[in-house]
Amino acid sequence: MxxxxxxxxxxxxxxxxxxxxxxxxxxxxxxxxxxxxxxxxxxxxxxxxxxxxxxxxxxxxxxxxxxxxxxxxxxxxxxxxxxxxxxxxxxxxxxxxxxxxxxxxxxxxxxxxxxxxxxxxxxxxxxxxxxxxxxxxxxxxxxxxxxxxxxxxxxxxxxxxxxxxxTPEDHDREAATVQGLTHLIAKVLSQMEPLPARMTTRSFDLLVAAVAMVRDDAPEVFEAIERANPYSPHVRRRFFALASALDAELAGDPPRARSPSKAEA
Amino acid sequence: MxxxxxxxxxxxxxxxxxxxxxxxxxxxxxxxxxxxxxxxxxxxxxxxxxxxxxxxxxxxxxxxxxxxxxxxxxxxxxxxxxxxxxxxxxxxxxxxxxxxxxxxxxxxxxxxxxxxxxxxxxxxxxxxxxxxxxxxxxxxxxxxxxxxxxxxxxxxxxxxxxxxxxTPEDHDREAATVQGLTHLIAKVLSQMEPLPARMTTRSFDLLVAAVAMVRDDAPEVFEAIERANPYSPHVRRRFFALASALDAELAGDPPRARSPSKAEA
Structure with missing residues (x-):
C-alpha cells in the first residue's frame, strides 16, 4: 500500500x-x-x-x-x-x-x-x-x-x-460469539424500549451503551453475523438454551439445599 | 443525620x-x-x-x-x-x-x-x-x-x-428492568465463559464490563432482584419471549418481502 x-x-x-x-x-x-x-x-x-x-x-x-x-x-x-x-x-x-x-x-x-x-x-x-x-x-x-x-x-x-x-475460520469462530451475542442482546433490548433512564446502575448504563453502538447498524450486518457465519447457530443455540434453563429455574421454587435424591440427577 | x-x-x-x-x-x-x-x-x-x-x-x-x-x-x-x-x-x-x-x-x-x-x-x-x-x-x-x-x-x-x-412501587417497577435484565444477561454470559478477548468489538467490551460488575455479587442479590421484586417475572417473561421469537425467526428462512397473506396475521 x-x-x-x-x-x-x-x-x-x-x-x-x-x-x-x-x-x-x-x-x-x-x-x-x-x-x-x-x-x-x-x-x-x-x-x-x-x-x-x-x-x-x-x-x-x-x-x-x-x-x-x-x-x-x-x-x-x-x-x-x-x-x-x-x-x-x-x-x-x-x-x-x-x-x-x-x-x-x-x-x-x-x-x-x-x-x-x-x-x-x-x-x-x-x-x-x-x-x-x-x-x-x-x-x-x-x-x-x-x-x-x-x-x-x-x-x-x-x-x-x-x-x-x-484466518477466516478463526475469525468466524470468535466473531460468532463476539458479534453474535452483542447483536442478539441488542435486538432483544431494543424491542423492550423505552428502557429506564433514571434509576440505572453503572452496569445497566454499560449495557445500554453497548446496545446503542450496534442498534443502528444496517440490517445487512445483522443478517451477515447471524446467517453467514457458520458458527453463529451454535452460539445462538447455547445462549437461548442457557436462557431457557434460567427461565425455568426462576419460574420454579427457589433452589433447595443440596440433596442426593434421584429427582436431582 | x-x-x-x-x-x-x-x-x-x-x-x-x-x-x-x-x-x-x-x-x-x-x-x-x-x-x-x-x-x-x-x-x-x-x-x-x-x-x-x-x-x-x-x-x-x-x-x-x-x-x-x-x-x-x-x-x-x-x-x-x-x-x-x-x-x-x-x-x-x-x-x-x-x-x-x-x-x-x-x-x-x-x-x-x-x-x-x-x-x-x-x-x-x-x-x-x-x-x-x-x-x-x-x-x-x-x-x-x-x-x-x-x-x-x-x-x-x-x-x-x-x-x-x-416510592417503593416506582423503584421496584424500574429496578425490575434495570437490574433484572443486567443480572439475567450476566448470568447467561458468565455461563458461556471463557468469552473471546482478542477479536472483540467496543460494544462487546462494554457488555463484558457490564457483566464483570455484577457477576461477583452475592447470590442473595440475584435472588432479591429476581424473586423479591414483584415486577421481575413480567420483565423476565418479556425478555425470554422476545428472545424465543428471535430464535425462531433466525432458525427459519430469511425474512421475506411483506405479503398480506393469512399466514402472517
Whole structure:
C-alpha cells in the first residue's frame, strides 16, 4: 500500500459501495490517499465532497491500485463478478465484511489471479468509530499475495488500529460469539424500549451503551453475523438454551439445599 | 443525620450486617462518622480495623442514632424483629436492599413507632464503587418521619451521590428492568465463559464490563432482584419471549418481502 508521500493525480483507493461503511473508510483514509468511489445510489455527492472522494463509474473505480469492496456480504459475489474484469494486474483487493470464511472464498474464486487479496474485518462501525478509530481493532486474513504485512503496518502506524492477524475460520469462530451475542442482546433490548433512564446502575448504563453502538447498524450486518457465519447457530443455540434453563429455574421454587435424591440427577 | 463536625465518642452509625455491602458502607462513611457494626460471622476484625469500625453486640449497635440494616432482603424480617426492642426513640433506620416494596413494608410493620425509617437502594455494589462512589446513584424512599430530605442533602453534598427520590412501587417497577435484565444477561454470559478477548468489538467490551460488575455479587442479590421484586417475572417473561421469537425467526428462512397473506396475521 503506497504511503501518503506518493499521492498523485490518479486515485489510489477505489471504494466499491459508498454506504455507511464506505463513507467511514473515506473519512479515515482521506488524510492519507486520493480516493474514488462507485455506488449506484443517488444523493451521495455531498458526502463524497466532504471527504474529497470522486464519484465515478464502476469500471474506473475498479482500476485503482487498491480496491475496497464495501458492500453487504450477501452482495459480494455479484460485486466480485462485476469488478473482476476491470482490475489491474498487481492490484490489492480488500473486503470489509463482518464474516470472513464466505467472503475469502468468494474473492479467491472470483477474482483474477493477477491481484492480491486480503479479507478484512474492521471490528467497529459508524457508532463505535464516532470519536476516531485509534485503538480500535481490525482483523486481517491474508488470502492471496504478500501484501498483508505492509497493510498491517499502515493500519497500525498511520491509523493507530490494533491489527489482529488471523484466518477466516478463526475469525468466524470468535466473531460468532463476539458479534453474535452483542447483536442478539441488542435486538432483544431494543424491542423492550423505552428502557429506564433514571434509576440505572453503572452496569445497566454499560449495557445500554453497548446496545446503542450496534442498534443502528444496517440490517445487512445483522443478517451477515447471524446467517453467514457458520458458527453463529451454535452460539445462538447455547445462549437461548442457557436462557431457557434460567427461565425455568426462576419460574420454579427457589433452589433447595443440596440433596442426593434421584429427582436431582 | 448529624454531620462530621458533631463527632463524639459514641458511635453515630450502627451497621447491622458487616458483609460486602456493610463494609462498602463503612468505607464510604469512615471519613464522616464514628461507626460500630454487628455481624455474627467470624474473621471480620481486620476489615473493621481498616475502616475504624468497632465490632459490637447487636444490642449496642442497635442503640446508635442511625442504624443501617445491611442484610439480605430475605433476612430483613428476622433482623427487624431482633433490632426493634433496642432502638432508641428518634433513631433513623435505613435498609439498603435491591428491592424496596417488601423491605419498606417489613420495616414499617416491624419497627417501633418512635423511630424514623428511610428505605434506600444504593444503585451500586463493591465492583461499580471500586473507584469511589461520587456520581453513582442511590434511590431513597421515605417510609416514616421527615429525615429523608436531610439524608438526601448529606448523600449529595458529602458523598457526591446522585439521589433519586422515589416510592417503593416506582423503584421496584424500574429496578425490575434495570437490574433484572443486567443480572439475567450476566448470568447467561458468565455461563458461556471463557468469552473471546482478542477479536472483540467496543460494544462487546462494554457488555463484558457490564457483566464483570455484577457477576461477583452475592447470590442473595440475584435472588432479591429476581424473586423479591414483584415486577421481575413480567420483565423476565418479556425478555425470554422476545428472545424465543428471535430464535425462531433466525432458525427459519430469511425474512421475506411483506405479503398480506393469512399466514402472517
Amino acid at each position: 503506497p504511503d501518503g508521500s506518493h499521492i498523485h493525480e490518479t486515485p489510489v483507493i477505489g471504494i466499491i459501495g459508498f454506504g455507511a461503511f464506505g463513507q467511514l473508510i473515506a473519512r479515515c483514509l482521506s488524510p492519507h490517499f486520493r480516493m474514488c468511489a462507485y455506488d449506484p445510489a443517488p444523493g451521495l455527492q455531498p458526502m463524497a465532497d466532504r471527504y474529497g472522494v470522486a464519484l465515478a463509474g464502476l469500471e474506473r473505480v475498479a482500476c485503482c491500485p487498491v480496491v475496497v469492496l464495501a458492500v453487504p456480504v450477501g452482495r459480494l459475489e455479484a460485486v466480485v463478478a462485476a469488478v473482476a474484469p476491470h482490475l489491474r494486474p498487481g492490484a490489492l483487493v480488500l473486503d470489509v465484511g463482518s464474516v470472513k470464511m464466505a467472503p475469502a472464498e468468494i474473492m479467491a474464486r472470483g477474482l483474477p489471479g493477477h491481484v492480491d487479496i486480503v479479507a478484512t474485518h474492521p471490528l467497529f462501525g459508524p457508532q463505535s468509530a464516532r470519536d476516531g478509530i485509534s485503538g480500535l481493532k481490525i482483523a486481517l486474513c491474508p488470502v492471496r499475495g504478500r501484501r498483508c504485512r505492509r497493510l498491517a503496518a499502515f493500519l497500525r502506524g498511520r491509523l493507530g488500529l490494533d491489527v489482529v492477524m488471523t | 448529624p454531620d462530621g463536625s458533631h463527632i463524639h465518642e459514641t458511635p453515630v452509625i450502627g451497621i447491622i450486617g458487616f458483609g460486602a455491602f456493610g463494609q462498602l458502607i463503612a468505607r464510604c462513611l469512615s471519613p464522616h462518622f464514628r461507626m460500630c457494626a454487628y455481624d455474627p460471622a467470624p474473621g471480620l476484625q481486620p476489615m473493621a480495623d481498616r475502616y475504624g469500625v468497632a465490632l459490637a453486640g447487636l444490642e449496642r449497635v442497635a442503640c446508635c442514632p442511625v442504624v443501617v440494616l445491611a442484610v439480605p432482603v430475605g433476612r430483613l424480617e428476622a433482623v427487624v424483629a431482633a433490632v426493634a426492642p433496642h432502638l432508641r426513640p428518634g433513631a433513623l433506620v435505613l435498609d439498603v436492599g435491591s428491592v424496596k416494596m417488601a423491605p419498606a413494608e417489613i420495616m414499617a410493620r416491624g419497627l417501633p413507632g418512635h423511630v424514623d425509617i428511610v428505605a434506600t437502594h444504593p444503585l451500586f455494589g463493591p465492583q461499580s464503587a471500586r473507584d469511589g462512589i461520587s456520581g453513582l446513584k442511590i434511590a431513597l424512599c421515605p417510609v416514616r418521619g421527615r429525615r429523608c430530605r436531610r439524608l438526601a442533602a448529606f448523600l449529595r453534598g458529602r458523598l457526591g451521590l446522585d439521589v433519586v427520590m422515589t
